[in-house]
Amino acid sequence: MNSRKIKRTINRFLYALGAIVLLYLLLYSIDRIYGRYYSRTNSAGTITVERGDIIYKVTSFMLAGSNYPYYGSFPGHLGIFLSDTTIAVKNSDFKKMLVAESSLFNIKEKKMMPVLRINPAENNYGYAGGRLLLVKTHLNDSQKEKLQRYVELNSGKPYQLFAKKNDSISFNCATFVWNAFNSAVNIDVDANGGKTVLPADILSYFMKKEDAEIIRF
Incomplete structure (x- = not known):
């Protein structure tokens, strides 16, 4: 040539x-x-959150409101609610909602915090109103307590972007949620059961359930 x-x-x-x-x-x-x-x-109304429910951040506003929000889940982010709360969506009162999550950044404080931690939902979700999903998991009280204990025992473990699915030493956002449900309450929330788990796999699992309840806010 x-x-x-x-x-x-x-x-x-x-x-x-x-x-x-x-x-x-x-x-x-x-x-x-x-x-x-x-x-x-669409800022009116309230939402009721329970411990064990999942907060899910979709990358795209339009896909968040579609029947296929998992297509807008790259990269996406998710965590587990650890508080029973009713909030006014209009006020975006995310301070009242505690979330367990494994992430690299604390967006509100504009600093890197690469660990599994419990913090107010406003830190990494408060700015994303309109492309957030509340995934109702319908756990019973015993399951909620077990999930809470799992989070408390593992808080502080490092964030690892390419963490392996079964890794219990470090997590990314999806492997943490998968491990928490799998280890604490014996629920495999990976839709395809593959060797890796992505945020979209977890959202797909709950969307396929007969009692699926997913609320955009």
């Missing part, structure tokens, strides 16, 4: 890459505009 053909190939690749980037930015902008509209028109 001569230098002219190589240059032409490189230019075509760069044009294609540029078109993909522009398309992504356009779709991202449209999604955020939709999200602002949704937040203005």
Whole structure:
């Protein structure tokens, strides 16, 4: 291949890459505009949270309101509620809701905190109203207590982005939730039962249940 053909190939690749980037930015902008509209028109009402329910952050506003929110789950984020609370969605009173989560950042405080911890939901979810899902798990009191004990015993363990599914030494957000339910209450919440577990796998599991109750807020 001569230098002219190589240059032409490189230019075509760069044009294609540029078109993909522009398309992504356009779709991202449209999604955020939709999200602002949704937040203005759907801010009334309250939601009731129970210990053991899951908070799930979808990347896309539009996909969060669709029948296929797991397609908007890359990267996505999730945690487990540890408080029984009713909040007014309009006020976004996330301070009242305690969440156990394994994450790299504390977004509100703008610092890295790569551990499994219990903190107010506002830290990593308060800014994402309109693309949050409340996943009702319908645990009984005994299961809630076991899940709470599991979280307390494992708090402080390090965050690891590529943590293995069965790893009990370090977690990412999805492996923590999977391990908590699997170890504490003997529920395998991985929809496909594969060697790895992603946030979308856990959301898919609950969406497939007959008594599925998933609320967008």
